[in-house]
Amino acid sequence: MARDNGNAPMLPARRSLFGDMEPITRLRDEVDRLFEDFPVFRFGRSMQMPVPALEMTEAEGAYKVTAELPGIKPEDVEVTVEEGMLCISGEKKEEREEKERGFMLSERSYGAFERRIDLPTGADPSKIKAQFKDGVLKISLPKNEQAQQQKQRIAIEADGR
Template identity: 55%
Template sequence: MNEMTKAPASKSQSPLSIFDRPLGEPLGWLRTEIDRLFDDFGRPTRSVFNFGQRGLAPVPALDMVDDEKAYRLTAELPGLAEKDIDISVADGVLRISGEKKEETERKEKGFLFSERRYGAFERDVPLPSDVNPDAIKAQFKDGVLTVTLAKDEKAAAHTRKITVEKA
């Protein structure tokens, strides 16, 4: 029999396996937890909204399309309702913010299961100089926010070509 067959099989560790360790190894568990914390730091999440989970604050992705008369900005905000979203404009910046509050409570076989998830986001978008801030409209349907940013026709008239002279 060779030495390879005598080696003990490795045992995967679960969070409860800390109680199986000898008393001389409490710092090993702490080091493992600290290493895991640093490994998870900055790791991207799978979903736009991972409320109640570790990681950075959720921020919805935005798309902006330019057509002839307006810009159209869209954001996917799953699980939110119109009342959860706040949109404002000030000093050439459009701010979209929202908050999700979810609470569930269930009783089964003498046990109470209660879960709460909270999360908020805020996103600032600098507006193009030709947007008319008084003509911004927003619609929300099926978890998708669409903000229409009408162009100011007068802003285009204020542009002029500057000739470059030889020095």
């Protein structure tokens, strides 16, 4: 064994008091990585629901917000306006049971989400409407009269060559 300037003996690299553990450590790392790649095997870990995708566009008299909420029922979604923000929140609740060849599989999954966006300048919060169909939430944010009248077209001058 190597000695460090006559002090205590140094153990060779890659060895521990229990022998060469590197192959076992690598195997454990690979197994852990395998289980991390498959959400089904994430026992005891909280599985958060992904944040829904939002798209916001501007039309002549209103702003439009679309949120994709697949697998969520309309009664599990809430749209609110608070302190100048539009809030879309909800919860996905899913239960499934399968019986096949003497085996039974029962799964339950729950996940809450919330998205908050600033109300666009000129949106009239008192006239907001929401529709939900086929897992897609569509929200119309009508512009107030003042915002609709503030639009002004600016003339573009061409190069005078």
